Amino acid sequence: MMNDFSFQNTTKVHFGKEALSKLSSEVIKAGHRVLLVYGGSSIKRFGLYDRIISELKKEDIEIFDYDLVKPNPRHTDINIGGRMCRDNQIDAVIGIGGGSAIDSAKAIAALAKADTDNCWDLVTAKKPIIDALPIYAVPTMASTGSEMDASCVISNLETEEKTGFNGPGVRPTCSFEDPTTTYSVPAYQTACGAVDIMSHTMDTKYFSRDDKMDMLYRMMDEHLRTVVKWAPVAVREPENYDARANLMWAAAWALNSFMTCGVRQLPSVHAMEHELSAVYDITHGHGIAVLTPRWMRYILNEETAPQLARMAYEVYDIDRETPVMEAAEKTIECTEKLFFETLGLKSRLSDFNIDDSRFEEMAKNACGKNGVIYGFVHLTPEDVVNIYRMCL
Amino acid sequence: MMNDFSFQNTTKVHFGKEALSKLSSEVIKAGHRVLLVYGGSSIKRFGLYDRIISELKKEDIEIFDYDLVKPNPRHTDINIGGRMCRDNQIDAVIGIGGGSAIDSAKAIAALAKADTDNCWDLVTAKKPIIDALPIYAVPTMASTGSEMDASCVISNLETEEKTGFNGPGVRPTCSFEDPTTTYSVPAYQTACGAVDIMSHTMDTKYFSRDDKMDMLYRMMDEHLRTVVKWAPVAVREPENYDARANLMWAAAWALNSFMTCGVRQLPSVHAMEHELSAVYDITHGHGIAVLTPRWMRYILNEETAPQLARMAYEVYDIDRETPVMEAAEKTIECTEKLFFETLGLKSRLSDFNIDDSRFEEMAKNACGKNGVIYGFVHLTPEDVVNIYRMCL
Numbered sequence: 001m002m003n004d005f006s007f008q009n010t011t012k013v014h015f016g017k018e019a020l021s022k023l024s025s026e027v028i029k030a031g032h033r034v035l036l037v038y039g040g041s042s043i044k045r046f047g048l049y050d051r052i053i054s055e056l057k058k059e060d061i062e063i064f065d066y067d068l069v070k071p072n073p074r075h076t077d078i079n080i081g082g083r084m085c086r087d088n089q090i091d092a093v094i095g096i097g098g099g100s101a102i103d104s105a106k107a108i109a110a111l112a113k114a115d116t117d118n119c120w121d122l123v124t125a126k127k128p129i130i131d132a133l134p135i136y137a138v139p140t141m142a143s144t145g146s147e148m149d150a151s152c153v154i155s156n157l158e159t160e161e162k163t164g165f166n167g168p169g170v171r172p173t174c175s176f177e178d179p180t181t182t183y184s185v186p187a188y189q190t191a192c193g194a195v196d197i198m199s200h201t202m203d204t205k206y207f208s209r210d211d212k213m214d215m216l217y218r219m220m221d222e223h224l225r226t227v228v229k230w231a232p233v234a235v236r237e238p239e240n241y242d243a244r245a246n247l248m249w250a251a252a253w254a255l256n257s258f259m260t261c262g263v264r265q266l267p268s269v270h271a272m273e274h275e276l277s278a279v280y281d282i283t284h285g286h287g288i289a290v291l292t293p294r295w296m297r298y299i300l301n302e303e304t305a306p307q308l309a310r311m312a313y314e315v316y317d318i319d320r321e322t323p324v325m326e327a328a329e330k331t332i333e334c335t336e337k338l339f340f341e342t343l344g345l346k347s348r349l350s351d352f353n354i355d356d357s358r359f360e361e362m363a364k365n366a367c368g369k370n371g372v373i374y375g376f377v378h379l380t381p382e383d384v385v386n387i388y389r390m391c392l
Numbered sequence: 393m394m395n396d397f398s399f400q401n402t403t404k405v406h407f408g409k410e411a412l413s414k415l416s417s418e419v420i421k422a423g424h425r426v427l428l429v430y431g432g433s434s435i436k437r438f439g440l441y442d443r444i445i446s447e448l449k450k451e452d453i454e455i456f457d458y459d460l461v462k463p464n465p466r467h468t469d470i471n472i473g474g475r476m477c478r479d480n481q482i483d484a485v486i487g488i489g490g491g492s493a494i495d496s497a498k499a500i501a502a503l504a505k506a507d508t509d510n511c512w513d514l515v516t517a518k519k520p521i522i523d524a525l526p527i528y529a530v531p532t533m534a535s536t537g538s539e540m541d542a543s544c545v546i547s548n549l550e551t552e553e554k555t556g557f558n559g560p561g562v563r564p565t566c567s568f569e570d571p572t573t574t575y576s577v578p579a580y581q582t583a584c585g586a587v588d589i590m591s592h593t594m595d596t597k598y599f600s601r602d603d604k605m606d607m608l609y610r611m612m613d614e615h616l617r618t619v620v621k622w623a624p625v626a627v628r629e630p631e632n633y634d635a636r637a638n639l640m641w642a643a644a645w646a647l648n649s650f651m652t653c654g655v656r657q658l659p660s661v662h663a664m665e666h667e668l669s670a671v672y673d674i675t676h677g678h679g680i681a682v683l684t685p686r687w688m689r690y691i692l693n694e695e696t697a698p699q700l701a702r703m704a705y706e707v708y709d710i711d712r713e714t715p716v717m718e719a720a721e722k723t724i725e726c727t728e729k730l731f732f733e734t735l736g737l738k739s740r741l742s743d744f745n746i747d748d749s750r751f752e753e754m755a756k757n758a759c760g761k762n763g764v765i766y767g768f769v770h771l772t773p774e775d776v777v778n779i780y781r782m783c784l
């Protein structure tokens with residue numbers, strides 16, 4: 001019997017080539033003093049920064065810059081952003097960039113309204129964030145779906161932890177999704193983003209013990225098909241609008257709670273990957289790509305085969321007459337081929353100069369306080385070490 | 393090139409067997425004085441009314457009853473409800489029932505906050521409703537999707553008009569969707585509801601000139617497949633939870649703006665049907681069922697055939713090798729078979745004792761001020777009369 005669920009997603013999205021033209025009229029609703037949260041130089045190099053400044057000037061919005069965003073945002077950087085908000089009476093925070101920028105904006109917005117000046121206190125409190133400055137998002141990558149989602153992931157380099165917090169307060173008020181802003185995303189980042197999108201559907205929902213609602217299961221099939229179809233196009237033709245638009249909207253809908261309805265299971269591959277990027281600081285989507293097919297192979301058995309096989313039939317167009325176990329193997333092969341050949345991602349941890357020296361400690365952390373990842377197939381630390389080893 | 397769009401849907405939904413257990417904790421957020429909006433006796437006969445009263449008593453909520461809901465709600469009845477809200481300082485309105493009950497609740501909630509006491513003024517003003525009392529919905533049918541949607545349809549029997557208004561103010565704050573409340577829906581109403589759900593996807597989106605986003609187009613395929621699969625089950629086995637749950641969630645997602653993203657076209661079949669039910673007071677979904685296959689046949693040509701054919705391949709499992717025009721014909725045949733055989737709906741207007749005496753006047757109204765229905769294929773009043781005649 002399918003589980004009961006609750007669904008709500010309040011984020012307003014303006015989507016398309018003119019999405020940014022709505023920026024000032026939305027942001028001014030929150031106030032006149034705005035913190036822009038971004039990193040690196042690419043948003044300046046490609047003109048997006050200037051575009052945003054000129055849009056915000058339409059409403060005489062005063063702009064403050066936080067340009068410290070890095071991949072896997074650190075709690076110490078967030079603390080600086082929180083202080084900037086307090087010192088400058090900031091009314092709203094705009095995250096511009098990939099998941100790291102938007103997650104940084106969320107964490108800063110929450111910290112600005114918290115009764116601590118250390119962002120890690122919000123992580124350890126494990127309470128949903130209710131109050132935060134209004135958050136706006138301008139995603140420039142199709143990847144995490146943070147732009148419609150009520151959570152953020154923060155890294156603590158001192159403790160080598162990568163975790164986060166969530167709550168209605170950190171769901172963006174409004175996001176501005178212009179697929180053309182992703183034209184400049186390099187093939188490598190496009191590929192990593194596509195893997196992350198697929199994983200958001202596969203890791204908790206598509207492969208799960210929960211009895212799935214037929215309509216949502218079918219929509220997951222099509223969500224995965226969308227990424228399988230358009231990610232290779234975006235890698236090959238970076239200025240293909242259809243490819244970029246489909247990936248961008250697929251990213252948002254992978255993580256905005258729609259397809260999760262009724263799913264209570266926790267993600268396995270994400271739990272294992274967070275240890276990889278916490279310890280070795282590798283790109284999240286690439287870590288997911290390396291782990292996913294090995295995880296599939298490790299958990300494949302008579303009981304899990306039908307769900308893996310469904311992906312072969314419905315997503316990879318494998319003949320429906322193919323026997324279940326064989327079809328499940330096909331899913332693994334097609335996924336490897338997609339990630340490591342078509343999308344061109346390196347397939348082994350040894351390609352990152354990662355060896356097995358820290359696997360046991362990482363596996364223990366991935367399994368957390370319970371000592372088990374309660375996923376599609378429950379994984380003990382020993383299982384996790386085995387899967388890490390398969391990736392070497 | 394696909395159109396830009398904006399998306400936002402703020403309604404919170406509690407879905408499942410225990411959805412109603414959340415009723416009092418949600419409603420109390422709006423206040424202590426609540427108007428229940430319902431009609432007929434079925435909600436009392438099947439115990440739902442008592443269940444709701446006992447839930448609301450958990451928070452000592454004071455209850456006022458408006459039991460005037462009828463199919464195709466009349467503006468004069470809404471005016472009575474608006475007056476009840478003002479006279480009793482009502483804090484929130486709960487619509488319990490099908491689309492008519494929820495639409496009545498919306499119209500009453502808007503009228504309670506308007507500077508007129510005539511609901512028809514809100515229709516003729518043609519302005520989005522911003523301010524209204526908080527609206528809660530307990531749908532007891534899978535049909536209109538009014539429970540997540542920001543519009544309502546009201547009939548004026550004096551002028552024989554059926555139209556409505558919309559705006560963020562009339563989007564339900566929270567809906568409580570318990571599939572078991574639809575177990576008692578008779579086969580006829582279940583069938584009419586299923587047709588309405590399918591039509592919400594087909595009438596503006598699936599069959600449209602707008603360049604559709606691939607992901608959404610695929611999700612429409614699956615949305616339609618869901619109804620095609622589960623509606624006959626619900627008709628046969630009224631207490632099949634999976635069937636009722638899939639239809640209920642499909643109803644909400646057909647009309648909650650998700651699949652409409654980027655679609656600007658107006659509905660054709662709905663425009664023609666509103667005249668039928670305005671003049672003859674027939675059940676909306678049945679009117680849609682009678683009109684849809686005839687409309688498909690009337691507009692079928694070389695240009696429209698590929699979109700009709702897609703439904704054959706993707707929804708009705710017709711062999712993909714079937715030539716396009718033949719597949720388009722198959723779509724019409726399968727739709728007729730589904731509506732008039734499997735779901736058992738009568739297929740002709742003459743079954744309702746409707747003759748052609750008022751077709752010209754109805755066609756003129758359906759085409760409105762522009763004199764044309766700007767749909768998938770633009771329809772003149774002459775076209776509309778021809779389609780009505782095909783239904784005799």
